[in-house]
Amino acid sequence: MIVREYLVREIEERAETLLRDVYRHVYPYTVPVTAVDIDWVAEYALGLSFRPIPALRARFGVDGLLGRDRRGQPVIVIDTGLFDHPNEHRYRFTIAEEVGHYVLHFRHLSKATSLEDAIRLYLSIENWKAAEANARRFAAALLLPMQSVERQAAGIYAGLRDGPGALSGQELIDRLVALLVKIFNVSPEAVRYRLTEYPARLMDRIQTALKEGLATLPPRFT
Amino acid sequence: MAKGRELTWGEFVRTLRLKAGYGLRTFAALLGFQPSNYSNMETGKTKPPRDAARLREIAETLGITDKSEEWHRFHDLAAKAQKPSVPADVAEYAATRPVVPLLLRTTEGKRLSDSQIRELIDYINKHF
Numbered sequence: 001m002i003v004r005e006y007l008v009r010e011i012e013e014r015a016e017t018l019l020r021d022v023y024r025h026v027y028p029y030t031v032p033v034t035a036v037d038i039d040w041v042a043e044y045a046l047g048l049s050f051r052p053i054p055a056l057r058a059r060f061g062v063d064g065l066l067g068r069d070r071r072g073q074p075v076i077v078i079d080t081g082l083f084d085h086p087n088e089h090r091y092r093f094t095i096a097e098e099v100g101h102y103v104l105h106f107r108h109l110s111k112a113t114s115l116e117d118a119i120r121l122y123l124s125i126e127n128w129k130a131a132e133a134n135a136r137r138f139a140a141a142l143l144l145p146m147q148s149v150e151r152q153a154a155g156i157y158a159g160l161r162d163g164p165g166a167l168s169g170q171e172l173i174d175r176l177v178a179l180l181v182k183i184f185n186v187s188p189e190a191v192r193y194r195l196t197e198y199p200a201r202l203m204d205r206i207q208t209a210l211k212e213g214l215a216t217l218p219p220r221f222t
Numbered sequence: 223m224a225k226g227r228e229l230t231w232g233e234f235v236r237t238l239r240l241k242a243g244y245g246l247r248t249f250a251a252l253l254g255f256q257p258s259n260y261s262n263m264e265t266g267k268t269k270p271p272r273d274a275a276r277l278r279e280i281a282e283t284l285g286i287t288d289k290s291e292e293w294h295r296f297h298d299l300a301a302k303a304q305k306p307s308v309p310a311d312v313a314e315y316a317a318t319r320p321v322v323p324l325l326l327r328t329t330e331g332k333r334l335s336d337s338q339i340r341e342l343i344d345y346i347n348k349h350f
């Protein structure tokens with residue numbers, strides 16, 4: 001089986017549509033501007049449930065998986081250690097990836113009606129890495145919605161630049177990343193990576209602003 | 223959601239929790255439960271608290287008004303959940319239908335072999 005490789009734009013749109021839909025009563029005109037409650041999105045919007053299972057990671061190297069429970073309902077099975085870990089970053093990203101798999105790939109996989117079907121289907125996926133890349137991109141778009149990151153980064157940049165005490169360019173970037181980590185409850189690595197992504201290319205714009213001594217971030221590059 | 227049978231305490235609480243806008247971990251944290259312990263209560267793997275004050279705390283966090291219809295139902299279902307019984311349809315499903323993993327994420331990005339995935343399925347079904 002070949003899993004479709006989605007365009008980045010398509011994935012961003014699918015994630016944004018999901019967020020707009022589920023948060024429409026809280027944010028009628030935009031996507032969430034702070035951390036998304038990823039459990040609630042998975043449970044409330046998509047009807048997924050969670051089952052923590054001990055030592056899934058230690059025994060099988062599996063953080064989480066998407067499957068069907070005994071009633072045929074979609075379920076995210078997750079390693080208990082990850083589920084209970086006080087640092088939520090990895091947990092949140094894992095759940096967001098499973099949500100990505102559910103939104104982008106579950107329709108094809110749900111054709112499996114028996115255990116043997118499911119095993120055959122799992123083993124028959126030829127472009128496994130593409131499926132994983134789809135889910136990873138979806139997770140980033142869900143936890144770090146581009147327009148919200150852009151809005152927050154612009155505000156933080158202007159605030160830090162105008163604030164007391166002179167910061168070097170690197171200090172300002174580190175401070176900005178740390179604040180985005182807090183706002184969106186994701187890892188610094190995820191924030192840094194998201195800042196480099198198209199179409200916003202925020203890191204390039206921050207570097208340009210620093211180099212040219214701008215008080216605010218320049219608009220998106222065309 | 224359960225069809226053709228009464229909701230369990232966990233299903234009832236889950237419905238109210240999601241309506242109130244709480245994800246599982248957020249809700250567990252608000253009440254000071256470890257997420258897996260709270261999840262096990264909702265899915266019926268473990269029983270709800272016996273302690274009246276703890277139950278009240280959960281009800282209040284869900285926004286259930288004291289002595290309302292929901293309040294009575296919440297407590298009735300909690301009391302029922304203390305009895306050792308498995309609904310007939312759940313027992314039937316458990317015996318005949320295994321949990322089926324469809325897509326999984328390994329820490330090293332590796333795929334599991336046929337035998338590894340069978341072992342994993344066995345393991346999950348034992349612990350589910």
